[in-house]
Amino acid sequence: MVKLLxxxxxxxxxxxxxxxxxMLGATAFALWVEGKPMAVIAQRLYSPTQSFPMLAIPFxxxxxxxxxxxxxxxxxxxxxKLLVGRFKGGLxxxxxxxxxxxxxxxxxxxxxxxxxxxxxxxxxxxxxxPGGFAAAVNASSSTVSxxxxxxxxxxxxxLVSNTSIIDLFVAGILPGVMLGIGMFTAVxxxxxxxxxxxxxxxxxxxxxxxxLLHAIPALLMPIFVIGTLRFGIATPTEVSVMxxxxxxFVSGVIYRDLxxxxxxxxxxxxxxxxGAVLIIIMASSAIQWILTAERTPQTxxxxxxxxxxxxxxxxxxxxxxxIIVGTFLDLPAAVLLLGPLFVTIANAIGLDLVxxxxxxxVNLAVGLYTPPVGTTLFISAAIxxxxxxxxxxxxxPFYAVSIVVLLLISYVPALxxx
Amino acid sequence: xxGESPSKGSGLGRSLLRPxxxxxxxxxxxxxxxxxxxxxxxxxxxxxxxxxxxxxxxxLAWAYEIHAILFPWLVAxxxxxxxxxxxxxxxxxLIGILPETLQxxxxxxxxxxxxxxxxxxxxxxxxxxxxSQFQRLSEIPVSQYWGYISLYYAFGAMAAQAVITLLRQxxxxxxxxxxxxxxxx
Amino acid sequence: DEVIFAxxxxxxxxxxxxxxMFADLVPACTGGETTVNVAASATMGNDxxxxxxxxxxxxxxxxxxxxxxxxxxxxxxxxxLPFLFEDLPTVWSVLDGEVGDMLxxxxxxxxxxxxTFWDNGIRHVSHxxxxxxxxxxxxxxxxxxxxxxxxxAAFEALGASPAPLAWSELPTALQSxxxxxxxxxxxxxxxxxxxxxxPYITLTGHKYESTPVVASMVWWSGLDEATQECIEGxxxxxxxxxxxxxxxxxxxxRETMEAEGATFAEVEDRQAFIDATAGVYDQYxxxxxxxxxxxxxxxx
Ligand code: NA
Ligand code: NA
Numbered sequence: 077m078v079k080l081l082x083x084x085x086x087x088x089x090x091x092x093x094x095x096x097x098x099m100l101g102a103t104a105f106a107l108w109v110e111g112k113p114m115a116v117i118a119q120r121l122y123s124p125t126q127s128f129p130m131l132a133i134p135f136x137x138x139x140x141x142x143x144x145x146x147x148x149x150x151x152x153x154x155x156x157k158l159l160v161g162r163f164k165g166g167l168x169x170x171x172x173x174x175x176x177x178x179x180x181x182x183x184x185x186x187x188x189x190x191x192x193x194x195x196x197x198x199x200x201x202x203x204x205x206p207g208g209f210a211a212a213v214n215a216s217s218s219t220v221s222x223x224x225x226x227x228x229x230x231x232x233x234x235l236v237s238n239t240s241i242i243d244l245f246v247a248g249i250l251p252g253v254m255l256g257i258g259m260f261t262a263v264x265x266x267x268x269x270x271x272x273x274x275x276x277x278x279x280x281x282x283x284x285x286x287x288l289l290h291a292i293p294a295l296l297m298p299i300f301v302i303g304t305l306r307f308g309i310a311t312p313t314e315v316s317v318m319x320x321x322x323x324x325f326v327s328g329v330i331y332r333d334l335x336x337x338x339x340x341x342x343x344x345x346x347x348x349x350x351g352a353v354l355i356i357i358m359a360s361s362a363i364q365w366i367l368t369a370e371r372t373p374q375t376x377x378x379x380x381x382x383x384x385x386x387x388x389x390x391x392x393x394x395x396x397x398x399i400i401v402g403t404f405l406d407l408p409a410a411v412l413l414l415g416p417l418f419v420t421i422a423n424a425i426g427l428d429l430v431x432x433x434x435x436x437x438v439n440l441a442v443g444l445y446t447p448p449v450g451t452t453l454f455i456s457a458a459i460x461x462x463x464x465x466x467x468x469x470x471x472x473p474f475y476a477v478s479i480v481v482l483l484l485i486s487y488v489p490a491l492x493x494x
Numbered sequence: 495x496x497g498e499s500p501s502k503g504s505g506l507g508r509s510l511l512r513p514x515x516x517x518x519x520x521x522x523x524x525x526x527x528x529x530x531x532x533x534x535x536x537x538x539x540x541x542x543x544x545x546x547x548x549x550x551x552x553x554l555a556w557a558y559e560i561h562a563i564l565f566p567w568l569v570a571x572x573x574x575x576x577x578x579x580x581x582x583x584x585x586x587x588l589i590g591i592l593p594e595t596l597q598x599x600x601x602x603x604x605x606x607x608x609x610x611x612x613x614x615x616x617x618x619x620x621x622x623x624x625x626s627q628f629q630r631l632s633e634i635p636v637s638q639y640w641g642y643i644s645l646y647y648a649f650g651a652m653a654a655q656a657v658i659t660l661l662r663q664x665x666x667x668x669x670x671x672x673x674x675x676x677x678x679x
Numbered sequence: 680d681e682v683i684f685a686x687x688x689x690x691x692x693x694x695x696x697x698x699x700m701f702a703d704l705v706p707a708c709t710g711g712e713t714t715v716n717v718a719a720s721a722t723m724g725n726d727x728x729x730x731x732x733x734x735x736x737x738x739x740x741x742x743x744x745x746x747x748x749x750x751x752x753x754x755x756x757x758x759x760l761p762f763l764f765e766d767l768p769t770v771w772s773v774l775d776g777e778v779g780d781m782l783x784x785x786x787x788x789x790x791x792x793x794x795t796f797w798d799n800g801i802r803h804v805s806h807x808x809x810x811x812x813x814x815x816x817x818x819x820x821x822x823x824x825x826x827x828x829x830x831x832a833a834f835e836a837l838g839a840s841p842a843p844l845a846w847s848e849l850p851t852a853l854q855s856x857x858x859x860x861x862x863x864x865x866x867x868x869x870x871x872x873x874x875x876x877x878p879y880i881t882l883t884g885h886k887y888e889s890t891p892v893v894a895s896m897v898w899w900s901g902l903d904e905a906t907q908e909c910i911e912g913x914x915x916x917x918x919x920x921x922x923x924x925x926x927x928x929x930x931x932x933r934e935t936m937e938a939e940g941a942t943f944a945e946v947e948d949r950q951a952f953i954d955a956t957a958g959v960y961d962q963y964x965x966x967x968x969x970x971x972x973x974x975x976x977x978x979x
Contacts, residue, residue: 097611126727138533347532352572352576621897
């Protein structure tokens, strides 16, 4: 059955059948040809919806969009300007610091790319930044969001690999900050060469006491999330629900800028995103049934470890596979497709599963700003009204930063395992 | 809600656009209603349960179980709206390099594939859905059947949307709702 | 023919070993015509999902659990009434007799053939800071239970505050102090390292749990009589092996966990617990009076 899958699935995928349908189509075809009971599809489809930890996904999405629906975004930009505006290329630095801070509220890079991109790219262009550069900064830095907790891809990885989501969240902070610092340095280097202006705020911190005070509750959210998880006060699902309550309180009572229409829109968008992500999880659970029934992960793990004798070669091979898959496939889909196979391989070579998770997310996040399919890349280029080619040229230093961080995470376990 | 560009295409295409749009609105509206109800109920049940457990040390057994039925429906509602909005994640890169006439042909084949796959799932799920009738939850006197049938709704909505898309591709090839590319990273 | 035999246990668990034995026995008595593909470690889904899959004919067999079976055959839940069985041999005679046949007949209506009952163990209470040898020690205790009616009712009757929580969330909840303790068979306590968080383990033996071995009715009814006999026999033989392993593991696990710092205690007066939970039986008397009568008679 696996052979049929290997032929049918990529064909369906490449002719642009949606990922979930391609998985289901390949599974159904393989079962049918082999005369196996096809009702297994319905059972596997239903199974992920029975997972209590999976519920954290809609609630973290909802918390993020409730928080961002009001004035929090403006406050965030002001604070970032106060912090890093004095550097050359200040507005680009604001985009990076903003992403790190925004990452603590949102679990999604795409939300980050559109929210901060709309706020910052047009201003940068007015100040004489090349459009391609502004878009490149936004496209790459927004992926920091999926490393700073909460993170939807890390939750998904935790579920497919049976790894503690709390450990993954905690382990994501350092790589996220490392990427932030690396990108900060890259912007600094480019800004000096291009002679980009600073973005100083007249009056400094003192003039913006109000904004600072207002942004504090929202900025406390990541501390709340990590604190409650880290000290075992609540489980990830409970924390996600409390985060929604917290966001409702902050936006509705403190900021007073949350309308019923905002809430309705945030809820429906959350449902749609949940549906679009879950159907891939559900379909991959069907495809996994075939792989499991034929013990494919074990066979593959044996083959890989025998062919590539050294663990470091296996790790390199995993990274190369992910870079290729990540250029084509969206992050969550890639995590779900590769996760179960990679976990078996990691166990065979003694690679820690938390480390593997961070490796996967850092690696596949690069795919978000590589052509041919890169969502933060497309969004940023569209906002900057510039061609993909010029953005990609400006992205080169950021690819370099990401690759360095990826190699560090892949080969220095101390960065992700405490 | 999604935008609608001025209808173009042949006479038949133009006359079809309105009814097709109405069907889409029904799918989208029902999906949105399901999302709203299930998401609010799940949120309230879990929040109340967390508060009760931390403040008084005892939770509500049913509140702990209710997601078993509500979550499949939340997902199904999301899948339905996502179909109408064209939000299902796919790999469009290689299609983009084909000449336009070929692209249209491939797009129609994709709609047919989605339709066939959705109908296959619905047609083959019988034995499992019958078996689920006997699977009762422990605290709530409801069988898993009521959760499982959300699959019929979700895949029914996807099949219906595939038919709508296919009809548009045949009779109104220039219909373009200009939907943004979506990702869920 | 290849039979998929799915279960949720990992290597080291008696259920795992018995499933392997079953897989060896079946080809031997069918002359190699039927082979068994054991899908262990919940690779075919959790217990509830495996039961649905078996009932729907997607997989042929599963060594499952009493709780999920009780969602389909509520009578099976009565085996978990508090302090019902004195010891394991009593359980075996009950399940291998009329009660077992009656449960099988009920299950067949839902598409499941119960071939035999293996053990899952007897549940005991573990606590973060003290042993609970008398009902009074349980007074007000925040205890995590599975989402299971009879267990919740039993601990309420004992004056504790039981609350259901997912198994996957249990370690976090215990560490954070949301719960003072939990209850499980020793195998589960050891495999999840719960004795490191709740080192005070009291051998309450408050609830028995079986491992029903079920087959898909669709598949079963299509088999010839010789094959049916072979498979049923293999399941029973593997069952005795499993029951033996389970019994001896119960003893050895106590020593292992004591060596790792756990403090064990016996209950002082079992009758006091029986009296305190008598009301739970009354709750089910109306619906399952006959069965409870039969169980009482068999266990006296
Ligand atoms: Na984040
Ligand atoms: Na890409």
